[in-house]
Amino acid sequence: MLNRREPETIKSGADREPPSMLLPITTDRLLLRRYHPADVRATHGYYGDPEVVRWVPWEPWTLDETEERVRRRCDRTTWEGPDSTLSLVVSHLDVLVGDICMWPTDYTMRVGEMGWAFDPEHQGRGFASEAVSAFIGTAFDVLGLHRVVAHVDPRNQASLRLCQRVGMTMEGQLRSHSLIKGEWVDTVLFGILATDVLGASLGP
């Protein structure tokens, strides 16, 4: 679960810190940092695994695709406009264990949508919960976000549990919303508000 923070620590979206000031994010066990070109091998280790991409629209990445994706993630880790994305590697004791990302859903830059994937070798240890909680906390505290959401395939039990574990609320189920591996499936919408974490007295 997220820690309760003092309301005065929040900043508005207008004076949000650039990524250089928010990164890296550290937790008890983890470091959340930018991608490096050297992350291709570890990233391919799990994005090439059909089980890891089972509930997302794309197929397992080839090595060439992983190189291209990591290159793009190295280049585009910003929070500067509606097209930006914060793509972060999660490492534990210098071992890449997974990744998380967040992108703004509209021009306000105050609502962020999250995605994540962790190497099966390092799942089941609470790393994803720890990383997602820290990332959401930073999104509210440093970027001044108002709301963070996640879209989850209802068959993706591990992600449903993760959303609940980090304190997100299940807000509804969108019918036949996502085309996953050739099949239209429902999407479960999870959300968490800054006021859920920081207290109800915050202004807009």
Ligand SMILES: CC(C)(COP(=O)(O)OP(=O)(O)OC[C@H]1O[C@@H](n2cnc3c(N)ncnc32)[C@H](O)[C@@H]1OP(=O)(O)O)[C@@H](O)C(=O)NCCC(=O)NCCS
């Ligand atoms: C979703 C995903 C990140 C969850 O990974 P995870 O390791 O199960 O998640 P957590 O970090 O929350 O770990 C929780 C598990 O670790 C266990 N655990 C062990 N030590 C722990 C600790 N110190 N703290 C918390 N949990 C701990 C928990 O009991 C829990 O097990 P359970 O789920 O069997 O109850 C992972 O399944 C994944 O990468 N899936 C593929 C990609 C994907 O589907 N992405 C989502 C698209 S929407």
